[in-house]
Amino acid sequence: MKLSVWARQQGLCYKTAWRMWKDGKLPVPAEQLPTGTVIVHAEERQPSSVALYARVSSADQKGDLDRQLARLTEFALARRLSIVEAVKEVGSGMDGQRKGLLRLLRDPKIGTILVEHRDRLMRLGFEQVEAALAAQGRSVLVVDSEERTDDKVRDLEEVILSLGERLYGKSAANDRMKKALGALISKANLPPAPAGCA
Structure with a gap:
């Protein structure tokens, strides 16, 4: 694809992508054609591959983890999404050291992280994580975007x-x-x- 198309997909300005290419800092392979057009050889990520992420705040809520995973699995299967991993964690939504979540965020092979509610991923900073993943061509898919009031x-x-x-x-x-x-x-x-x- 053209560099301009790739830049738009990544949420970057074309000039920024051009400078990255000129400086050799483009994170994907690219070449310049004799016409001057820069072609990016971006690896196509399978959009239907997802990792399921379920979290509860405390051990007394552990029973809800399996119910969350069941609902996430049902959602993914109904949309013919390929589930590549499922992670269950008990921990605060304010804790930035959750091992399972960090593993999913670090793994470039996981295209989409599927969560039931935004707060299951994290209490604060959701938009920043979502933007960082989008810059890598990855995403967070929230099943129920309504804000929860019971917690x-x-x-x-x-x-x-x-x-x-x-x-x-x-x-x-x-x-x-x-x-x-x-x-x-x-x-x-x-x-x-x-x-x-x-």
Whole structure:
């Protein structure tokens, strides 16, 4: 394909792609024809190859992992997508060190990561990861793009705890998080926090 077409697919300006080619930094093989046109020999990635990713926040939710994977599998099969891997993890959506997710993000052979909800992939930074994958010709496919509301207290707890740990250390942060969460719940007339949250 022409360099201009490749650049558009990658979300790059043509001039940027041209400079990358001139500097020998284009991540794909390319050649210049006698006419001056630069042709990119981009490897066509099979768009139907997907990795399934299921995550829950805590061990008491482990039963939902298999249900998530079942729903993801059903979705992929209904669209004739080829499942190449399935990953289940228990961990916070704020944790950037989840081994299974990092493995999927690092593997250039995985064209699409399929998740049930955006927050199953991560709580913050979803758009940045999505853009980085798109620049590699990869993507994240979200089955249900509606924002989940049943886990808001747990989300709030994770954010407060993460910020508190940076300011006060782990043990002090947990105490302060419980106080802050209790104050927010009583002030906003929210239902009590689920077991394990306060």
